[in-house]
Amino acid sequence: MQLNINGTTHDVDVEPDTPLLWVIREELGLTGTKYGCGIAQCGACTVLVDGYPTRSCVTPADSVLDAEITTIETVEETETGRKVVAAWVENQVPQCGYCQSGQVLTATSLLNDTPNPSDDDIAGAMVNLCRCGTYNKIRDAVRSASEA
Numbered sequence: 001m002q003l004n005i006n007g008t009t010h011d012v013d014v015e016p017d018t019p020l021l022w023v024i025r026e027e028l029g030l031t032g033t034k035y036g037c038g039i040a041q042c043g044a045c046t047v048l049v050d051g052y053p054t055r056s057c058v059t060p061a062d063s064v065l066d067a068e069i070t071t072i073e074t075v076e077e078t079e080t081g082r083k084v085v086a087a088w089v090e091n092q093v094p095q096c097g098y099c100q101s102g103q104v105l106t107a108t109s110l111l112n113d114t115p116n117p118s119d120d121d122i123a124g125a126m127v128n129l130c131r132c133g134t135y136n137k138i139r140d141a142v143r144s145a146s147e148a
Contacts, residue, residue: 001065005030006074016062020054021045023061024071032072032101036129043128046102047071053106072101075108080145084108087145095132102128107142116146 036044040055048070075081
């Protein structure tokens with residue numbers, strides 16, 4: 001099957017129901033997308049599918065054949081992605097960093113759809129879990145990126 005990941009068409013030989021996460025990590029060697037819970041609850045595995053946050057641990061590869069998939073490895077190729085990453089650094093968001101690729105991609109999607117989000121917009125979109133509890137810094141970074 002063929003998947004468009006980070007602007008490149010990849011031929012992958014996997015079962016149709018193989019989780020997209022395993023295609024990204026194991027078949028393509030893109031390890032920025034993390035395995036967290038395996039049940040789509042934590043968001044560590046979040047990637048963008050046609051611009052929207054998607055939990056790759058439960059997304060079958062054959063369900064995204066015609067989609068454009070973006071991982072953390074290329075998020076800075078867009079203006080919004082660059083602003084989000086810069087805001088993450090400026091606000092010193094990560095502690096352990098494990099969830100941050102999913103957080104950054106989710107924030108990028110939010111700002112693409114809602115360039116000037118309210119606190120309620122941010123709270124509604126930024127639902128990925130952070131075991132370090134950096135939620136206030138995440139909110140501040142989203143605000144900062146929206147103002148950049």
